[in-house]
Each structure stands twice: as structure tokens, then as C-alpha cells.
Amino acid sequence: MFEVKDLGKKFVTSSETKWVLRHVGFSLPSKGLFAIKGTSGSGKSTLLNLLSGSLKPDEGEILLDGRKLHRFSEKELEDYRCFSCGFIYQHFNLFEELSVFENVAMPLSLQGKSKKEITNNVDKYLSLFQIEKLKGKKASFLSGGEKQRVAIARAVISNPKIIFADEPTGALDFHNEKIIMDSLKEISKSCLVILVSHNQRLIDTYADHVFLLENGQINCGNVPYIIEGMNEAKPPKRKSSKNWLKALLFQNYKREGVKNVLSIVSSFIGFSALLLSFGFLIGSQNTIKSEKRRNLQYLSASVSIQESKKIEGSPLSLTQQGRPDYYDAYNLVKDIGGVTIQTDYSYFFPIYGPYSLNGLLQKEVSFYPVFDITLRERKDIFKIEGRLPKSNDLDSVIVNKQFADQFEESPIGKTIFFDRDFEVSYNQVRDYVSLPYRFYISAVVEEFSFLNTPKVYYSYSGLDQLMKSTILEKISSAKGKEVSVYDLCEICQGNSPYSSYAYWAFAHNEDSGDKLKNLSLELENSKNKYSVSSAAYAVETSYQSLTSAFLTSILPFLAIEIAGVAFIISFLAYSSFLSNKKQAAILFAMGARNGDTKALYQMPSLINSLIAAILSIALIPIFNKYGSLLISHLVGIERMITIPLGSVYGIPFFVFLVIPLFAAIIALIGAGLPLLKARKSSLVEELKDE
Ligand code: ADP
Numbered sequence: 001m002f003e004v005k006d007l008g009k010k011f012v013t014s015s016e017t018k019w020v021l022r023h024v025g026f027s028l029p030s031k032g033l034f035a036i037k038g039t040s041g042s043g044k045s046t047l048l049n050l051l052s053g054s055l056k057p058d059e060g061e062i063l064l065d066g067r068k069l070h071r072f073s074e075k076e077l078e079d080y081r082c083f084s085c086g087f088i089y090q091h092f093n094l095f096e097e098l099s100v101f102e103n104v105a106m107p108l109s110l111q112g113k114s115k116k117e118i119t120n121n122v123d124k125y126l127s128l129f130q131i132e133k134l135k136g137k138k139a140s141f142l143s144g145g146e147k148q149r150v151a152i153a154r155a156v157i158s159n160p161k162i163i164f165a166d167e168p169t170g171a172l173d174f175h176n177e178k179i180i181m182d183s184l185k186e187i188s189k190s191c192l193v194i195l196v197s198h199n200q201r202l203i204d205t206y207a208d209h210v211f212l213l214e215n216g217q218i219n220c221g222n223v224p225y226i227i228e229g230m231n232e233a234k235p236p237k238r239k240s241s242k243n244w245l246k247a248l249l250f251q252n253y254k255r256e257g258v259k260n261v262l263s264i265v266s267s268f269i270g271f272s273a274l275l276l277s278f279g280f281l282i283g284s285q286n287t288i289k290s291e292k293r294r295n296l297q298y299l300s301a302s303v304s305i306q307e308s309k310k311i312e313g314s315p316l317s318l319t320q321q322g323r324p325d326y327y328d329a330y331n332l333v334k335d336i337g338g339v340t341i342q343t344d345y346s347y348f349f350p351i352y353g354p355y356s357l358n359g360l361l362q363k364e365v366s367f368y369p370v371f372d373i374t375l376r377e378r379k380d381i382f383k384i385e386g387r388l389p390k391s392n393d394l395d396s397v398i399v400n401k402q403f404a405d406q407f408e409e410s411p412i413g414k415t416i417f418f419d420r421d422f423e424v425s426y427n428q429v430r431d432y433v434s435l436p437y438r439f440y441i442s443a444v445v446e447e448f449s450f451l452n453t454p455k456v457y458y459s460y461s462g463l464d465q466l467m468k469s470t471i472l473e474k475i476s477s478a479k480g481k482e483v484s485v486y487d488l489c490e491i492c493q494g495n496s497p498y499s500s501y502a503y504w505a506f507a508h509n510e511d512s513g514d515k516l517k518n519l520s521l522e523l524e525n526s527k528n529k530y531s532v533s534s535a536a537y538a539v540e541t542s543y544q545s546l547t548s549a550f551l552t553s554i555l556p557f558l559a560i561e562i563a564g565v566a567f568i569i570s571f572l573a574y575s576s577f578l579s580n581k582k583q584a585a586i587l588f589a590m591g592a593r594n595g596d597t598k599a600l601y602q603m604p605s606l607i608n609s610l611i612a613a614i615l616s617i618a619l620i621p622i623f624n625k626y627g628s629l630l631i632s633h634l635v636g637i638e639r640m641i642t643i644p645l646g647s648v649y650g651i652p653f654f655v656f657l658v659i660p661l662f663a664a665i666i667a668l669i670g671a672g673l674p675l676l677k678a679r680k681s682s683l684v685e686e687l688k689d690e
Pocket residue numbers: 011012013020038039040041042043044045046047681685688
């Protein structure tokens with residue numbers, strides 16, 4: 001079976017390099033009970049580990065039926081241990097939390113045998129070692145003698161070619177010793193049993209031959225080497241049934257209860273933070289899309305022209321803002337459609353100024369024209385209190401909520417008054433305009449609150465009519481025809497104050513409003529001399545840059561949060577691996593696939609992470625509702641957290657896919673990294689019998 005040639009094994013510790021075995025040579029046949037005797041620390045267990053392929057030699061070679069063991073691949077070694085070896089240890093090394101049945105079934109289970117085959121075989125071996133009655137008992141509840149009978153049943157159930165028995169009776173009484181040794185002797189008639197013992201009585205009674213291990217060398221006594229014929233037979237292929245994995249996984253998961261809860265909670269916090277941030281990203285984008293429309297200024301913009309004039313003899317130039325030529329302004333918006341260019345009367349109706357409310361003088365407030373103050377199609381966008389005025393009614397105005405909030409009681413029904421007197425001149429003719437403005441507040445409208453200030457909205461058409469009907473007497477008589485304020489504004493130059501330096505562009509509907517805004521951006525980006533501007537656009541832009549600045553600034557925190565989750569997962573996975581190290585070592589010795597063993601210790605992290613992901617996904621409705629509620633309570637903007645349940649970026653059920661996927665990746669990496677460190681030699685150490 002074995003031919004060992006010039007075998008050497010050294011252990012390198014920080015202080016020294018020690019050759020435990022050196023120039024060891026012997027052979028073993030495929031049947032019989034062979035004892036290895038030696039004092040404690042003489043290298044007996046090391047030799048067994050070399051023969052089972054659990055350790056690699058540093059010198060020489062071991063031929064297994066003529067094949068060099070150290071040339072075996074990882075997988076071949078696993079198969080060799082799984083199909084050809086059985087192990088019995090002084091301290092049993094059972095899976096303490098599994099039942100007797102599950103322990104004995106393990107080698108067959110690792111081979112991927114069918115359930116039926118396993119059950120039949122286990123029952124047979126349980127009765128062979130007279131432990132049928134213990135079948136359902138947990139291994140940890142057994143006595144030493146019972147445990148070793150379970151261990152020997154486990155070692156022989158798969159009909160291995162070699163049984164490695166490392167001081168199998170060291171922890172047993174005489175009675176149990178006899179049972180175990182008699183069994184081993186019986187087994188050795190059909191396979192090779194390698195017994196490590198320092199009990200001379202046992203050796204004399206049972207061993208066919210004894211090898212004495214002394215000073216790292218084998219003393220062969222007078223028995224000749226037994227050379228076997230070559231045998232290239234490969235072990236059968238393993239089937240992929242993983243029943244053993246499930247049983248161990250369940251037990252491990254149950255045992256690590258507190259760690260699992262910690263892991264779930266910390267991952268849940270991490271994923272929730274991620275979801276909330278994502279919800280904020282989507283929510284704030286959606287908010288700007290819908291909220292920007294909740295602004296009465298959104299459909300109006302002012303069209304002006306900037307002209308630079310060189311100053312002679314100076315590197316500086318002057319920039320002057322003016323009203324463009326009407327046709328230039330008209331051509332600018334012509335392609336949009338649904339936009340009209342109108343005269344700006346801001347000189348005669350100041351956009352900012354003091355007023356009195358029901359006779360009491362008030363601070364300055366902004367006045368803005370609305371082309372269609374009835375808000376026809378847009379009505380549903382705003383929360384409106386009171387009644388909307390008619391489109392050309394200049395007696396009624398709308399105020400916004402910021403205006404209303406200045407006062408303790410509703411301003412609806414109250415009267416705004418201010419009065420303006422102007423001296424105007426045209427072709428050297430002076431004239432006077434007296435305009436008393438008296439408005440009845442008929443409605444309060446709730447606009448997008450971000451950066452909004454108190455505003456009064458009046459009907460542009462109403463003002464237009466007023467201007468057309470306000471005749472300038474002196475100028476009219478000098479010109480010989482009726483000249484109104486409207487005419488004065490119309491014919492004035494672009495840089496005359498009467499022009500108020502701009503035209504109004506009024507969009508008739510949302511679609512043209514959006515296009516007007518895009519035009520505004522285009523002109524600004526191309527540094528065009530014409531500009532289309534509106535306070536509403538400015539609010540939108542600053543809101544956008546504020547939220548994107550906020551989102552960018554939370555990214556590092558989010559990254560730290562996720563790293564923290566990964567670290568906690570790593571830590572918990574590694575600590576459960578440490579507490580399960582013996583289990584891993586037994587699995588290693590029994591030839592479990594390395595990948596499967598790793599999966600066994602990664603799986604709990606994966607399960608925890610997925611539970612956390614599902615929990616945080618389940619709470620999305622609550623995040624959306626209460627997260628948004630909190631923000632709207634703090635800053636007055638609604639639906640700021642909108643974690644979408646549908647498709648995002650064209651990916652259907654985005655969060656249902658991405659969050660679990662992310663959770664799985666984090667868990668597999670987090671739990672996988674520390675497992676890379678789990679070395680095989682340290683696993684072998686785990687099975688040492690002290
Ligand atoms: P035995 O089974 O005969 O009591 P072992 O084979 O377990 O002895 O160990 C032989 C010697 O090798 C001991 O001195 C032990 O300290 C040393 N040894 C075994 N494994 C390691 C290891 N992984 N690292 C360092 N020294 C080791």
C-alpha cells in the first residue's frame with residue numbers, strides 16, 4: 001500500500017527549525033494491523049498526517065500504490081481521504097452537535113451517496129458496533145466508550161483501504177479498549193490499519209508488526225519491507241449531494257444565535273442607510289421635477305440683451321443690459337411655440353416695493369405678473385385657498401403662502417394698496433402719470449417652498465389694459481394723437497428706463513415653459529448676448545446644486561458605513577469560524593471539498609446579509625412615508641424620500657435585485673477574506689490529542 005522513502009518533515013517556528021522526521025523509510029502492505037510506537041512528541045501523529053496527505057513532506061516521498069502522494073492535486077488528496085481513509089482519534093473528534101446517525105453517515109454523505117444507501121449502511125454499522133440505540137442521540141451526550149464506537153463505525157462505514165488510528169484507546173477503560181481493538185483487528189483482515197500507540201501490551205496483543213519511532217527515525221526491527229504491486233485505480237467520482245452541509249449549517253447557525261442577530265442588525269442599518277440615501281437621490285430629483293412647476297413664475301421669463309462696450313484706452317469694457325429689439329426677442333422664442341413676447345411695465349409697476357395692507361404700511365414685497373392668472377390647466381398642481389381671479393382682472397391678486405405666513409390671519413379679502421406717480425418725457429415733452437394700485441387678495445397659493453419669498457401675483461393682461469387706457473395728455477396733444485403708457489413703453493429705446501430693460505416671455509403651457517427654460521440654459525451656456533431668465537429657474541438650479549452637493553457629501557459617509565458593515569460581517573464570520581475550527585479540521589481530514597467547507601462558514605453571513613436586505617426592503621414603505629414626513633416637517637419639501645419599487649435606470653424591480661445582490665457580494669467578500677487566512681496546517685493542529 002505505502003512505500004515511504006527518505007521521508008523528512010520539519011516544523012519552522014519563530015525560534016527554531018526542527019526536523020521531526022528525517023530519513024524515514026518503510027513500506028506497508030494493504031492488509032494487517034501495524035503499530036507505530038514512540039514517546040510523546042516523537043512525530044507519530046505527524047507521520048499519520050503525512051500518510052493521509054494532510055501534511056506535505058519536506059523531503060523524500062510517499063508512494064501510495066506506486067503513485068507519488070505529494071504530486072496529488074488538492075482535489076485528488078481530498079478524494080483520497082474521502083474514499084480511501086478512515087480516521088480514529090484518541091479524543092474521538094465527532095461532530096458533537098450532530099446525532100450518532102449523522103456522524104456515522106458523514107463519510108457516505110461526503111461521498112454524495114443517496115439517502116437510501118446511507119440509511120441502510122448506517123443501520124448496518126450501528127448494529128455491528130452495538131450502538132443502534134444511540135442512533136438519534138447527540139454525540140455530545142455519549143460516554144467515551146460510546147463515542148469511540150461511533151467514531152470507529154464512522155471510520156469504517158465507507159470501506160476505506162486504510163484506517164488511521166491515533167491512540168484510539170488512550171481515553172478508554174479496559175472494557176472499551178478491548179471492544180475497539182478487537183474490532184480493529186477484525187477490520188485489519190481486509191484493510192490496512194495503522195495504529196499509533198505507546199501501550200506495549202496492546203501492541204504485543206494486536207499488532208502484526210511494530211515500527212519504533214525514535215529520534216525522528218523509524219526502527220524497523222527485523223520485519224522485511226513488503227512491496228505491493230502498482231495500483232493506479234482512481235477513486236470513484238463524487239456526487240454533489242450536500243446533505244451533510246445542510247445539517248452542519250443548521251447546527252452552526254443555531255449555535256451562533258447572538259452573533260447572527262448582531263450581524264443582521266448591523267447589516268440592516270447599513271442597507272437601510274443605503275436605501276434611504278438612494279431614496280433621497282430619487283426623491284429629490286422627482287421633487288425638483290414636480291415642485292418646480294409649483295411656482296407661479298415658472299411659465300414666465302424675462303428676455304434681455306447684454307452688450308459689451310469697449311472703453312477707449314482701457315482694457316476694461318462696460319456691459320450694459322437692455323431690452324432687445326422686439327423682432328429679435330420674438331425670433332428667439334418663435335421655434336418654441338406657445339410663447340408670447342410682451343412689453344415689460346416694471347417701470348410703471350415696480351417689481352419690488354412697500355405697500356399697505358388694509359391701510360397698514362408693510363415692508364417691501366415682490367410683485368410678479370402672471371399671464372393667465374386663472375391657472376386653467378395648472379390648478380391641480382397648487383394647493384389654493386380662496387378663489388382665483390379672472391384672467392384680465394387687475395382688481396384681484398393672488399399671494400403666495402410665504403406672503404400669507406407673515407400675518408396671523410388669512411390675508412384673503414384684504415386690500416393691498418400702493419400708489420405711484422411718475423414724471424415721464426417724450427421728445428422733450430414732460431407729462432405726469434399717477435397710478436393708484438388697489439387690489440383685493442382673492443387667493444393664497446402654495447408654491448414650492450425652497451428659497452421662496454413673499455410674493456403678490458397680478459394679471460398681466462389686466463395691467464396691459466390699464467397701461468393701454470392710461471393716456472398721457474400732454475404728450476398726446478404734442479403728438480397730435482392719443483399716446484398711452486403702453487405706447488410710451490413700446491416706442492422707447494432698449495436702454496430707456498421705460499423699457500425696464502426687458503421683454504416678458506410668457507409660456508402658455510407647461511411644455512412651452514420647459515422649452516423656454518431649456519432655451520434659457522442654452523443661451524447661458526453658449527454665452528449668447530441674449531438671455532432668458534427667471535427667478536424660478538434660479539431656484540431650480542440652486543436646489544439642484546444643493547441636493548447634489550448634499551448627496552456627494554454623504555457619499556464618503558456611506559462608503560464608511562458599508563465598509564463598517566463588511567468589517568462587522570468579516571469579524572463575526574471569522575469569530576464563528578474560530579469557534580468551529582475543530583469542525584473544519586475534521587471535515588478537512590475526512591476529505592470534504594475545500595470549497596464546501598468554505599461555503600459552510602460563508603453561508604451564515606450570506607443568510608444574515610440577505611435577511612437584513614429583505615428586512616430593509618420590507619421597510620421601504622415606512623422609510624418613504626416617515627422619512628419624507630420628517631424632512632417635510634423640517635424643511636417643508638414633500639416626498640423627499642422616494643425609494644422606487646419599480647424600474648430605475650431601465651432595470652425592472654431595481655431595489656429588489658440590487659440590494660440583495662449587493663448584500664450577497666458584501667457578505668461573500670466580508671466572510672471570505674478571513675477564511676483565506678485559515679491555513680491547513682493550523683487545521684491539522686486542531687485535531688491534536690493532548
Ligand atoms: P506525537 O504524535 O508523536 O506525540 P507529533 O507528531 O504530534 O508527536 O509532534 C512531533 C513534534 O513536532 C512535537 O515536538 C511537536 O511539538 C512538533 N510539531 C507538531 N506539529 C507542529 C506544528 N504545526 N508546528 C510546530 N511544531 C509542530
